[in-house]
Amino acid sequence: MRNPYPFSKSLLALAVVGVSLSACKDDDGDSKPVVGFASSTLSASESNGTIEVEVELDKAASQDITVTYNLGGTARDRESGGAINYDYTIAGTAGEITIEEGETSATIEIALNDDGIADNNETIVLSLDDVEGDRAVVGDDDEITITVADGVLLPQVSFSESTLSLYESDDETEIEVILDRAATTDITVTYEVAGTATDAVTAEAEDLWADYEIEDQGTVVIKAGQTSATILLSPITDIWMEDDPFTEETEAETIELSITNVSTGAIISANNTLEIDLLQEAGLFAFLGWGTEGNEYPDVDMDLIFWLKQSGSLQPFAASSYEGPEYFEAIFIPDVLPNGQYGLSYSYTSGTENEMQFFISFTHYAEGGFDNDNSTEFTETYSLADITDWRENGVSSIFLSQTFDQTDDGFDNFSAIMKPSNAGRLGAPAAAAGSFPAKLQRKTAPRSFLHHKAGLRERVRAGL
Numbered sequence: 001m002r003n004p005y006p007f008s009k010s011l012l013a014l015a016v017v018g019v020s021l022s023a024c025k026d027d028d029g030d031s032k033p034v035v036g037f038a039s040s041t042l043s044a045s046e047s048n049g050t051i052e053v054e055v056e057l058d059k060a061a062s063q064d065i066t067v068t069y070n071l072g073g074t075a076r077d078r079e080s081g082g083a084i085n086y087d088y089t090i091a092g093t094a095g096e097i098t099i100e101e102g103e104t105s106a107t108i109e110i111a112l113n114d115d116g117i118a119d120n121n122e123t124i125v126l127s128l129d130d131v132e133g134d135r136a137v138v139g140d141d142d143e144i145t146i147t148v149a150d151g152v153l154l155p156q157v158s159f160s161e162s163t164l165s166l167y168e169s170d171d172e173t174e175i176e177v178i179l180d181r182a183a184t185t186d187i188t189v190t191y192e193v194a195g196t197a198t199d200a201v202t203a204e205a206e207d208l209w210a211d212y213e214i215e216d217q218g219t220v221v222i223k224a225g226q227t228s229a230t231i232l233l234s235p236i237t238d239i240w241m242e243d244d245p246f247t248e249e250t251e252a253e254t255i256e257l258s259i260t261n262v263s264t265g266a267i268i269s270a271n272n273t274l275e276i277d278l279l280q281e282a283g284l285f286a287f288l289g290w291g292t293e294g295n296e297y298p299d300v301d302m303d304l305i306f307w308l309k310q311s312g313s314l315q316p317f318a319a320s321s322y323e324g325p326e327y328f329e330a331i332f333i334p335d336v337l338p339n340g341q342y343g344l345s346y347s348y349t350s351g352t353e354n355e356m357q358f359f360i361s362f363t364h365y366a367e368g369g370f371d372n373d374n375s376t377e378f379t380e381t382y383s384l385a386d387i388t389d390w391r392e393n394g395v396s397s398i399f400l401s402q403t404f405d406q407t408d409d410g411f412d413n414f415s416a417i418m419k420p421s422n423a424g425r426l427g428a429p430a431a432a433a434g435s436f437p438a439k440l441q442r443k444t445a446p447r448s449f450l451h452h453k454a455g456l457r458e459r460v461r462a463g464l
Contacts, residue, residue, distance in 0.1 A: 033057040035067055035131060036141030038105070045149045046087075046114040053126060053144060055097050056105040057136065066098045066132040069108075073123035075148055078113075087122055087148065088112050112148060122148045155179040157189055157262050158269035160228070165252070168211070168237045168281040169336040175231040175257070175274065177220050183265050187222040189229070190261040197253035197278050200236075210236050211253055211278060222266075231257070237281055237334050252277035282366035283334035284411045288346060290328070290358035302358060304329040307343035307401075332365075337406050345401040346417070348382050357381045360402070360417070364410065378402065380417040 038054035055067060071077060075087035077094065091109035099106045110124065124146040128138045160176035177189055193199050193214065201217055203210035215232040222229040233255070255276040259268050288304045333342065346358065361377040363370050380400055405413040 031059075032134075033059050033061055033065065033136040034139040035065065035099070035128065035136045036139040037126070037128070037144040038141075040141065040144055042144060042146045043149070044112060044146060046112050048112055050091075050109055050111045051146070052107040052109055053146070054105050054107050055099065055128075057099055057103075058139070060102050060104050061099055061136070063101050063135060064098055065135045066096060067136070067138075068096050068129045068132070070127045070129055071095065072125035072127065073145070075122040075124045086113055087115075088124060110146070121150065124148060155181050155183045155187070155266045156269035157187065157222070157259060157266050158271040159257070159259070159274040162271060162273065163275050163277075165277045165279055166233075166235050167279045168235045169334065170235050172232055172234045175233055176228050177222065177231060177259070178228045179222055179226075179266060180269070182225050182227050183222065185224050185265045186263070187266045188263040189220050189222065189259055190218065191220070191231075192258045192260050193217060193255070194258070195254035195256040195275075197255050199255075209238050211238065212236055212255060233276075235278060237336055238332075252279050254278065280365070280368070281332075281334045281336065283332055283336075283364070285363050285365050285370065286331050286333060286344060287361045287363070288329045288358065289361075290356060301348075302329060303347040304331050305345040305347060306331055306333065307345065308337075308340070333411070335366075335406075335410070339406050339408065341403055341405050343401055343403040346380075348400075355381065355383050362404075362411070362414065376414060378414070378417055 035055065035057055038056050042051070042053065044051045057065070071090075071094065076085065078086040078089045079094070080086070089111045091111065097106050097108055108126070126144050126146075128142040131138065157177065157179055160178050164173075164175070166173060177191075179187065197211035198208050199217065200210040200213035202208065213234045213236060215234075220229045220231050255278055257274045257276070259272040262268055286304065288302060290302050331344070344360070346360065348356065348358075357379065358381075359377055359379045361375055363372060363375040365371070382400070400417045400419055402417045403413075403415045404411055407413075
């Protein structure tokens, strides 16, 4: 049979081979290996020594492939940092890595320098740049960030304890802020103060009674080479029951300290808070009542004034203003007061100058409860005849008074309630309070503590 094609089978075979070779050549151009980093991030510590960063191909190389890369980040290589102040060294030729023929990866070895100096985390950033001879293409995974933690474990700052209980009468207390090991530099620790108790700074600003005072409140410094510093806290005894006494339950006021910041060279520990229970002081609870919840005396007001013996006579110290119903006043007299004579006065104001009966009760409080079985109570009446007599004689504020002693055995020797005719006259307040506790005498009564009757103390002093 005659060959229908104008060329031989040999020529046809050669043509087919040529097409195949051409196709292979085109495929090779489209399938260059893709080079990239095996991961985009890596974490290490200066103390790790040498770390390896893997550069990989998506398929084996048919010939050696040399890839160039750039260095960046906050860490310093030896070339830029010098012989001392450097963070790492790259083995071989920095900025270049070769993947050998037939292999799919190669590693960049980075020797980390543990300088023994406490500092913050640093970074080494490697980014692929180019491939020599265009033998591969750079893929999307062209950058890796290495985070290098300080090889020196930073000292941790904490409180030496997480809870503490104090009484209002306790002496100055040292609260310890500690490091788990000494720092090479001074460590400034900043802390915040919170809780239900009122600190002296807040009390000064808002005209309140302070429950405690902290020396140089807000910061404390642990000196280089030391492992601790102290916060000095002084509880302040007051004349308040901190909770409603009629529930016969009291809850401690709280002082909460929280470490919020430390200077470079240390870190904050998990034990960064301290809660202090400020326990109610033991003492005598004096309750003055003159009505009921129905308020039998709607136009009556009374005040309870606490006195102390000074220079032979009783001197006014503080007035009550209990935040409760309008038919009573209350005051708390702490056991820590020095032995001596004290007194209370019961001032009376009436829009109609009505005769009125009232009572005063004394109950000791200690260790979270009241000794109701040994309560002492006195009853007296403001008679219309007495009121008229006092007014006619120019007495500006009507009140009855009573004295008692503080002894080694507690409060005792309560006198009868005395009228102005036999109570004697009160001397002028002394400039100093002698042995009276400094924590009490140094704090003047805030405006919120005085009763709403203006000039109460002045009227009381002039009353007898």
